[in-house]
Each structure stands twice: as C-alpha cells, then as structure tokens.
Amino acid sequence: MTTFAPPLSAEELVTKPMPQRPLGHLGWNASLLTLGGVKWDVKCSDTEAVALVHRAIELGVNTFDTAHAYGEGESERKLGLALEGIRHRYWVETKIGDRTYDGAKRQFETSLKRLRTDYVDLLFVHSLDTDDQREQIMQAESVLKALEEYRAAGNIRYIGVSGHWVRDVMLRILGEHRFDAVLFPVGLFNAAYDYSFLDTVLPFARSKEMAVLGMKIYGAGRIKQAKSLAPYLRYSIQQDIDTAVIGMDSIAQLEDTIRILKSDPGPISDAEVRALYPEAIAITQEWDEHEFSWVQGYKIP
Numbered sequence: 331m332t333t334f335a336p337p338l339s340a341e342e343l344v345t346k347p348m349p350q351r352p353l354g355h356l357g358w359n360a361s362l363l364t365l366g367g368v369k370w371d372v373k374c375s376d377t378e379a380v381a382l383v384h385r386a387i388e389l390g391v392n393t394f395d396t397a398h399a400y401g402e403g404e405s406e407r408k409l410g411l412a413l414e415g416i417r418h419r420y421w422v423e424t425k426i427g428d429r430t431y432d433g434a435k436r437q438f439e440t441s442l443k444r445l446r447t448d449y450v451d452l453l454f455v456h457s458l459d460t461d462d463q464r465e466q467i468m469q470a471e472s473v474l475k476a477l478e479e480y481r482a483a484g485n486i487r488y489i490g491v492s493g494h495w496v497r498d499v500m501l502r503i504l505g506e507h508r509f510d511a512v513l514f515p516v517g518l519f520n521a522a523y524d525y526s527f528l529d530t531v532l533p534f535a536r537s538k539e540m541a542v543l544g545m546k547i548y549g550a551g552r553i554k555q556a557k558s559l560a561p562y563l564r565y566s567i568q569q570d571i572d573t574a575v576i577g578m579d580s581i582a583q584l585e586d587t588i589r590i591l592k593s594d595p596g597p598i599s600d601a602e603v604r605a606l607y608p609e610a611i612a613i614t615q616e617w618d619e620h621e622f623s624w625v626q627g628y629k630i631p
C-alpha cells in the first residue's frame with residue numbers, strides 16, 4: 331500500500347501547521363486528526379504508546395479519543411501516562427458503556443483515575459446501536475443522569491453519543507436527547523456499502539448544533555489491503571466533520587496520515603470515489619484476527 335502523499339521533509343512534517351476545525355460550538359479548535367485510542371492500547375508497550383502520543387503532539391495533534399472499554403482500560407491508562415502534567419493543554423474525550431446510573435458512575439470514577447485527571451472534556455455514551463439501548467438510556471435512572479451530575483460538578487464539560495451500526499437509532503436518540511457531540515462512521519467504506527450516515531445523521535446533528543466527529547475512515551484497519559490511504563482520508567475530511575478520529579499503533583502510521591493532512595490534498599471527485607467502491611467492498615469481506623468486522627450489518631448494494 332502507498333500513501334500517495336507528496337514528500338514532506340522531516341522538518342516540514344513538524345513545522346507545517348496541522349489543519350484545525352472548530353469542534354462544533356464547544357469552544358475548541360480540534361486538530362483535523364484526533365488520535366483514536368484503539369490499537370495502541372494493546373499493541374504498544376507503555377513506552378511506545380507514550381512516544382506515539384508525544385509525537386502526535388509534536389506534529390500538532392491536540393485532541394485525543396479513548397474509552398473505558400478499550401484494551402480493558404489500557405488505552406485510558408496509557409493516555410493518562412502520556413499526558414501526565416500536560417493534560418490541561420489538550421482535549422481528552424472518553425466513553426462509558428454502562429447504561430445504568432450506578433454502573434456508569436463506577437466506570438467513570440475508574441476512567442478518571444486511569445486518565446490521571448479530574449475532568450474530561452467530552453464524555454460519550456458509548457456505542458449506542460439498538461433501540462433497547464436507546465430506551466435504557468432514556469430511563470430516569472440511567473447513565474445520562476450520572477453524566478449530568480458529573481457535568482454539574484465540573485468533572486465532565488460536554489456529553490456526546492457514539493454509534494457505528496444503526497443510523498436510524500442514532501437519528502432517534504439525537505432527536506430525543508440534547509447531546510453536545512456525536513461520533514459515527516464517515517468513511518468511504520460506508521458509501522460503498524450504501525450505508526452512509528452523511529445524508530441523514532450528519533445534517534440532523536448540524537441542525538441541532540452538535541459537534542460532529544467521524545470514525546471508520548480506515549475501515550477499522552482494512553485500509554492496509556487498499557492500494558492507497560490518501561483517497562480514503564481525502565473523502566472523509568471533505569465531509570462536514572469537525573475532526574477525523576483515527577486509530578494508530580505506530581509513529582510510522584501516524585506520520586503517514588499527518589503527511590497527507592499537512593500537504594493539503596484537495597477534494598476528491600465523485601467519480602474517483604465511486605471508482606474505489608469495488609476495492610472498499612472487496613477488502614472488507616474478510617477480517618484478520620483482532621480486527622473489528624463492523625460492516626457485517628450493512629447491506630451490499
């Protein structure tokens with residue numbers, strides 16, 4: 331696989347500015363790349379994970395995404411280690427999977443300890459993908475009540491919701507509850523499977539003035555089988571998203587993406603996008619060990 335990125339010198343990679351976009355109306359200019367907390371949670375040692383986060387910071391990343399569940403806590407723990415003493419300069423978001431009031435409180439207290447902080451900037455209700463889950467969180471004594479209490483106490487600044495399977499469920503919950511931010515798939519893979527969130531969920535979120543964060547841009551890792559990284563990244567960043575949340579497990583992977591972002595790759599045409607659909611579908615028909623087959627629920631056109 332090639333990145334098709336114009337060559338940047340080692341110095342340019344550092345000195346060229348990282349593109350930023352306002353994160354909705356949350357008062358933060360987010361780096362266009364948000365470093366996602368999946369993969370380096372389990373694939374990297376503490377030393378490697380800290381070096382990855384520090385290199386991301388050196389190259390202009392100011393926004394970090396993790397979750398209580400990633401690597402059974404390893405992602406939050408390693409991020410906390412990397413940001414020790416400098417945490418207040420960055421945007422840190424995490425996610426809570428428990429739908430109950432008491433369970434969410436237990437998870438959040440543990441997350442704060444792992445992250446070595448007393449507040450997170452954005453807390454997502456994690457992976458909301460079924461109507462049952464939607465109904466659970468709309469109960470009076472649910473995770474949402476716990477999160478609002480933490481917000482009132484200053485431990486959470488903003489509250490969001492994430493999901494990657496069912497766009498109708500996402501639309502319904504965004505209509506029922508006022509979230510500050512939403513995270514959902516915005517990859518070319520979704521367009522190829524004719525299961526895009528961009529025509530429905532995205533404009534609805536914008537009509538509610540939410541921050542919009544995008545994921546699945548590299549097909550949860552299947553990008554390794556593609557001819558090039560660049561068109562997939564270009565497709566996603568030309569959408570109306572505030573930041574691209576992408577998982578990485580090495581400095582080399584991080585630099586590939588930042589090299590493309592800093593070289594201002596320009597828009598990709600509809601014809602170029604459509605020409606990639608066969609590849610996008612072909613490389614997501616099977617999954618390697620430890621990969622996440624998130625397209626399984628989508629329909630092949």
Ligand SMILES: NC(=O)c1ccc[n+]([C@@H]2O[C@H](COP(=O)([O-])OP(=O)(O)OC[C@H]3O[C@@H](n4cnc5c(N)ncnc54)[C@H](OP(=O)(O)O)[C@@H]3O)[C@@H](O)[C@H]2O)c1
Nearest residue numbers: 366367368369492545546547548549550551576577583586
């Ligand atoms: N809220 C949710 O429900 C949810 C769910 C999943 C993820 N997320 C967030 O979104 C982030 C991204 O996860 P995702 O599932 O959307 O995955 P993704 O960003 O589409 O793919 C990330 C994977 O792409 C591969 N990759 C990255 N850079 C590469 C490069 N330069 N060359 C080749 N391969 C490269 C790596 O796979 P290998 O590690 O296999 O090399 C990496 O782990 C996560 O880290 C997490 O923060 C949120």
